[in-house]
Amino acid sequence: MKSNQMDGAQALLRTLDDLGVEYIFGYSGGAALPMFDALETVETNMKFVLVRHEQGAVHMADGYARATGKPAAVLVTSGPGAGNTVTGLMTAQMDSVPMIVLTGQQVLWMLGKDAFQEADIFSITMPVVKHNYLVKDTNDLPRIAREAHHIATTGRPGPVLIDIPKNVSQDPFDGDLDPPVNLPGYEPEKSTEIDDTAIDEAAGLISQSQRPVILAGQGCMIARAGEELFKLSRTLGCPVTTTLLGKGVFPETDDYSLGMLGMHGTAYANKAIVEADLILNIGSRFDDRIIGQADKFGANAKIIHMDIDPSEMNKMIRPDVQVIGDAKASLIKLNKKVERLDTEDWLKHLNSYKKKFPLQYRKQGGLRMQQVIDELYHLTKGEAIISTDVGQHQMWAAQFYKNDAPYKWLSSGGAGTMGFGFPAAIGAQFACPDDLVVAIVGDGGFQMTLFELATAALHKLPLKILVLNNHYLGMVRQWQELFFEDRKSGVDLEGNPDFVKLAAAYGIQGFNIKRPADTARILQKALDYNEGPCLIHAECCKTDNVFPMIPAGAALEDMLTEPPKAKMAKPVGST
Amino acid sequence: MPRSIVTTDTPTSANPDEVTHTLSIFVNNKAGVLMRICQVFARRGYNIESLVVSQGRDAHFSRMTIGLKGAPEGLEQIVKQVTKLIDVMHCYEHTTADAVVKEMLLIKFLVGNAQQRTDALQIIEHFNGKTVDLTPSSMTAMITGDSPKVDAAVGMLSQFDIIETVRTGKVVMARGEHPT
Numbered sequence: 096m097k098s099n100q101m102d103g104a105q106a107l108l109r110t111l112d113d114l115g116v117e118y119i120f121g122y123s124g125g126a127a128l129p130m131f132d133a134l135e136t137v138e139t140n141m142k143f144v145l146v147r148h149e150q151g152a153v154h155m156a157d158g159y160a161r162a163t164g165k166p167a168a169v170l171v172t173s174g175p176g177a178g179n180t181v182t183g184l185m186t187a188q189m190d191s192v193p194m195i196v197l198t199g200q201q202v203l204w205m206l207g208k209d210a211f212q213e214a215d216i217f218s219i220t221m222p223v224v225k226h227n228y229l230v231k232d233t234n235d236l237p238r239i240a241r242e243a244h245h246i247a248t249t250g251r252p253g254p255v256l257i258d259i260p261k262n263v264s265q266d267p268f269d270g271d272l273d274p275p276v277n278l279p280g281y282e283p284e285k286s287t288e289i290d291d292t293a294i295d296e297a298a299g300l301i302s303q304s305q306r307p308v309i310l311a312g313q314g315c316m317i318a319r320a321g322e323e324l325f326k327l328s329r330t331l332g333c334p335v336t337t338t339l340l341g342k343g344v345f346p347e348t349d350d351y352s353l354g355m356l357g358m359h360g361t362a363y364a365n366k367a368i369v370e371a372d373l374i375l376n377i378g379s380r381f382d383d384r385i386i387g388q389a390d391k392f393g394a395n396a397k398i399i400h401m402d403i404d405p406s407e408m409n410k411m412i413r414p415d416v417q418v419i420g421d422a423k424a425s426l427i428k429l430n431k432k433v434e435r436l437d438t439e440d441w442l443k444h445l446n447s448y449k450k451k452f453p454l455q456y457r458k459q460g461g462l463r464m465q466q467v468i469d470e471l472y473h474l475t476k477g478e479a480i481i482s483t484d485v486g487q488h489q490m491w492a493a494q495f496y497k498n499d500a501p502y503k504w505l506s507s508g509g510a511g512t513m514g515f516g517f518p519a520a521i522g523a524q525f526a527c528p529d530d531l532v533v534a535i536v537g538d539g540g541f542q543m544t545l546f547e548l549a550t551a552a553l554h555k556l557p558l559k560i561l562v563l564n565n566h567y568l569g570m571v572r573q574w575q576e577l578f579f580e581d582r583k584s585g586v587d588l589e590g591n592p593d594f595v596k597l598a599a600a601y602g603i604q605g606f607n608i609k610r611p612a613d614t615a616r617i618l619q620k621a622l623d624y625n626e627g628p629c630l631i632h633a634e635c636c637k638t639d640n641v642f643p644m645i646p647a648g649a650a651l652e653d654m655l656t657e658p659p660k661a662k663m664a665k666p667v668g669s670t
Numbered sequence: 671m672p673r674s675i676v677t678t679d680t681p682t683s684a685n686p687d688e689v690t691h692t693l694s695i696f697v698n699n700k701a702g703v704l705m706r707i708c709q710v711f712a713r714r715g716y717n718i719e720s721l722v723v724s725q726g727r728d729a730h731f732s733r734m735t736i737g738l739k740g741a742p743e744g745l746e747q748i749v750k751q752v753t754k755l756i757d758v759m760h761c762y763e764h765t766t767a768d769a770v771v772k773e774m775l776l777i778k779f780l781v782g783n784a785q786q787r788t789d790a791l792q793i794i795e796h797f798n799g800k801t802v803d804l805t806p807s808s809m810t811a812m813i814t815g816d817s818p819k820v821d822a823a824v825g826m827l828s829q830f831d832i833i834e835t836v837r838t839g840k841v842v843m844a845r846g847e848h849p850t
Contacts, residue, residue: 406750
């Protein structure tokens, strides 16, 4: 396919369209002018969404990808526009989320001369992307776009950035629109070739286990391995716990589910890990939030680690067996080699923990965030796509909004990016227009990206924004209470706006929840509201704490299931 | 055996367990590749001791040889993370047992009289080096070999007033018919 009538920007957009990119979230600017013009002059199936800040655009692409597994594009200008994508790129990179970010750039001959709105975004973003490009030749644009898409979506996915000098996008295109990719050092297709010896070794360890636990992570989600995971759990009679990002890959209401493990995971998941004789990690990277004190993690268990990324092996934990490759391909092989284990006593034992240490919250002392989330869970039958921000509300949402289906839980895990939840929900709602999407956000994080209210209103997205307001940066305040003698420093969000009035200013319907008794009724009203986005503001009690809790760097057995009676030492590990 | 891989030691601390490693990395010959690789080291606090980059026989690729000191367990991660980079074909660690490891030294020093010149030439000849620049007051010698040999040459020539030394850093090639 050749064409002499196009410029670089037009060729680029046609390539992205051809690759199946459905949405471009972006914000215009001088260096991106040719690309914005091409949005008007090239006929494609792609839809452009004008955001209000570049960070919002990247989080929208992120939410879109988490809900669909497909990458969206982000289109921004050079300098500050490009710089504003960094937090979103880091968020996506940490959680292995695919996306393609296009940044405008000064013309090639001005690079390195401190030209207007010039930023060396190629260098700036290197540590926070899977790969990036600085394009120097207009005719390279289609190949680079194809490579970027390929890299973003295969192997362990991640964001790819393409920096495009203005003359490169503006110059006439005289190349091939569908050239082959040229990536000699990148062989993701090998990830489905699973080593049989490793599978046999894994099956051997499994067959000797009496107290096995499966730990399922984001890798299962990305590989779409839920079915195989379920089959493995059923075949073995093995309980399953998931990471924060693995929520939904195994149905959380299933009898074999232990819910989420880790710092604020369920007591029974953490106790299961402590007492297990076998931990089968499928697609989790043994994040410091889930292993606690690393040298005590799984001290009495055999550990099998399945991961598509060889550099995750021996990074945090030294497993007994490594299975490198795609989770689905690995599980298909493993499922053929295993049979039922005698886990009846083990399951009974864990069930006793479920009864003894259930997730619970006090109904007295004001409106609890947990109650609002719990009621939302029941009213929506657990079927909503939930996008959270970061902090206490995130952990409570993870605990009380149980997910039975994958791709319906969007949360910034690795990066812990405040401001993620609301724009990610917008991206998910664009991706899934017929699904119920709820952004569960705190008053802190919401204010970091609330300018996207305009975007949500403009497109009449039917999403629900649930603002759980305790007028604090609650998670930090919790740590200050527990470890810093309750000296509150930099956590009081005095000066919060009236969120319902704020929504009204954008033409968005608002609802207020003040009393526990009104919660279900008002939530239902908001769920029934059908005229575009709505904001539900819940005035929550100010000083609640999230439990269970494993202080950072402490061993899983040192978990607190309730507020400590004695003064606690400052945690030593991690953050 | 503890499972933890997490150590609290900083990799650059003067740790007797630190050994010198030589990595051979085969990469796309493109702008920015060196930076990507250096970031993997810098992020973990590793200091690169020597670095040689040159175009491969096929000009689409480059060969990098990196010498560094560090704890072996940290190095496993570095090798894997470097390998993971899109622009990297492969990254292998080599020892002197499985590879030829050589470097080149240029050394300039003052030689004020005939006796000094004679002494210097003897030392240079012993190390199979040669003089590459000679003036009435100074001499520049070139010596190649493995690093201990080069160190020894510098030691012997220290009896003169050394003005400067430049070492290329190590280059490696696997022994036998196997590619590096």
